[in-house]
Amino acid sequence: MNNYNFDEEFNRIGSNSYKWDGRKRFLGYENLIPMHVADMDFQCAPEILQEIEKRARHPFFGYTIYSGSHFEWMGDWLYKKHNWKVTSNNCLYSPSVVTSLSIIVFxxxxxxxxVIVxxxxxxxxxxxxxxxxxxxxINELKLNEQGKYTFDLDNFEELCKKNSPKILLFCNPHNPVGKVWAKDELLKLAELCKKYSIIVISDEIHSDIVYKPNKHIPFASLGKDIAQFTLTCLSPAKTFxxxxxSSSVIIVENNNYKKILDKALDRFHLFLPSAFSVLSFETAYKYGEKWYNSLMDYLLINREVVFNWANRNSNMIQYVSPEGTYLSWISFRNMNLSDANLKKFIYENANVALDPGIRFGKGGEGFMRLNFACPINQLTRALDNIEKILI
Structure with a gap:
């Protein structure tokens, strides 16, 4: 794997990690195997780390700007991976995708x-x-008997008729269910958004973590008319x-929206990046492809491990492998436990932290989300612990 060691279990305790150091503070349990937070337990790509270390040795950390070519490497990446042409003129810097969502809604x-979610x-x-x-x-996704999710377009249109919403907050690939929306699905949704004059804010931060034969299709790439009412939020944070x-970008082709957001980012003083966010953003897209390819090979193996584990325990859980993301969306509804009791049961008996589905809103009841982007031994320990307590 090009000398990238994804098997190594590295001690993250003491690094102010939300995932590891925050267990007692945020979960109430100190020694759980943390499989709940969506960051990876893999070391940073050495190509990125090398550039960060080099910059850290430069003993000045004054105010930072990003270069005129800051977004060009990202543009090359998006064209190569997703056949989507993006120009720097349509890009706005933002500290994070969630910051972008909030600023856009505001x-x-x-x-x-x-606002529809x-x-x-x-x-x-x-x-x-x-x-x-x-x-x-709320437009709850429809879950069929095969465990696949689809849009509820009838309810979506009813919401539009009754409420005249201004924005759809869209997620592709969809966190937490792992759905990669197909082109025909996207076009039907876009048709309704156009019909009812809805702005689409498309969070595509997981767009590089997609498993064949699925293919990520940027919402704004569906057509020039669709791009005019779409704002895309991206970051290398998940991929790398x-x-x-890291930092993020808002890609917006509508000049009016771009001017409004430019002023908003200036109003809240969100236009100045940190030295390391500029560097990590550019270096990831410039030098990170080999590491990324090896990562995807490893995630594919871990995805299969979770699938096989779920099949062995299909009397108690229901599971469909994600088409995208490194997140497993697992139904424990057959256990007939309340969401509070399900969490308590797994945390206290399996010693594993999963993310309760109820946090993800309507339709998440009885589910738990598991992050499989970790060394395989950590993954199997967590899965074995859960398997032992399934009745």
Whole structure:
């Protein structure tokens, strides 16, 4: 694997890791195997680490700007991986994707305007709507008997007719369910958004973590008309495991929206990056492809490990492998436990921290989310612990 050791278990305790050092503080348990937070337990790509170490030896950490070519390597990456042409002129710097979501909702809507989210969904989607005093409109995804998720387009249209929403917060690949939306699905959704004049904010931070034969299709790439009402939020943070040092980008082709967001980012003084965020962003897309390819090979193995484990325990759990992301969305509904008791049962008896599905909104009841982006021995220990307590 090109000398990349994804098997090595590295002690992250003492690094102020939210995932590891925050267990007692945020979960109430100190020694759980943490499989709940969506960052990877793999060391940073050495190509990126080398550049960060080099910059750290330069003994000045004044205010930082990003170069005129800052977004060009990302543009090359997006074209190569997703056949999507993006120009630097359409890119805005933002500290993180969640920051971007909040700024966009704040800037392009007014208080009590409707914002649609499709649950189960990454919790900050709901939080940025509530925190900005907007009206949260839930369009729950439909779950079929095969464990596959689809849009509920009939309910989506009803929400549009009754509430005249201004924005759809969209996620592709969809966290937590692992769905990679197909082109025909995206086009049907885009048609409704166009019909009802809805702005699509597309969080595509997981877009590089997609397993064949599935293919990520950027929402804005569906057509020039669709791109005019789409704002795409991206970051190398998930692909290269850089959430604490990376930054993000808002890709917007509509000049009016771009001007509004430019002013908002300036208003909240969010336009100055850190030295390391600039460097990690550029270096990841410039030098990270070999590491990324090896990562995907390893994730594919871990994905299969979870699938086989779930099959062995299919009397108690239901599971479909994710089409994208490194997150497993597991149904424990056959155990007939409340969400609070399910969490307590797994935490205290398996000694494993999973992310409770109820956090992801309507449709998450009875589910737990597991992050399999970790050394395989850590993954198998966690799965073995859970298997032992399944009745």
């Amino acid at each position: 800037s392009l809507t007014n208080e009590n305007d409707g 499709q649950t189960p969904i990454y919790p900050p989607f709901m939080e940025v709507v509530r925190n900005n005093n907007r009206k949260l409109l 495991n850089l959430p604490s040092v």
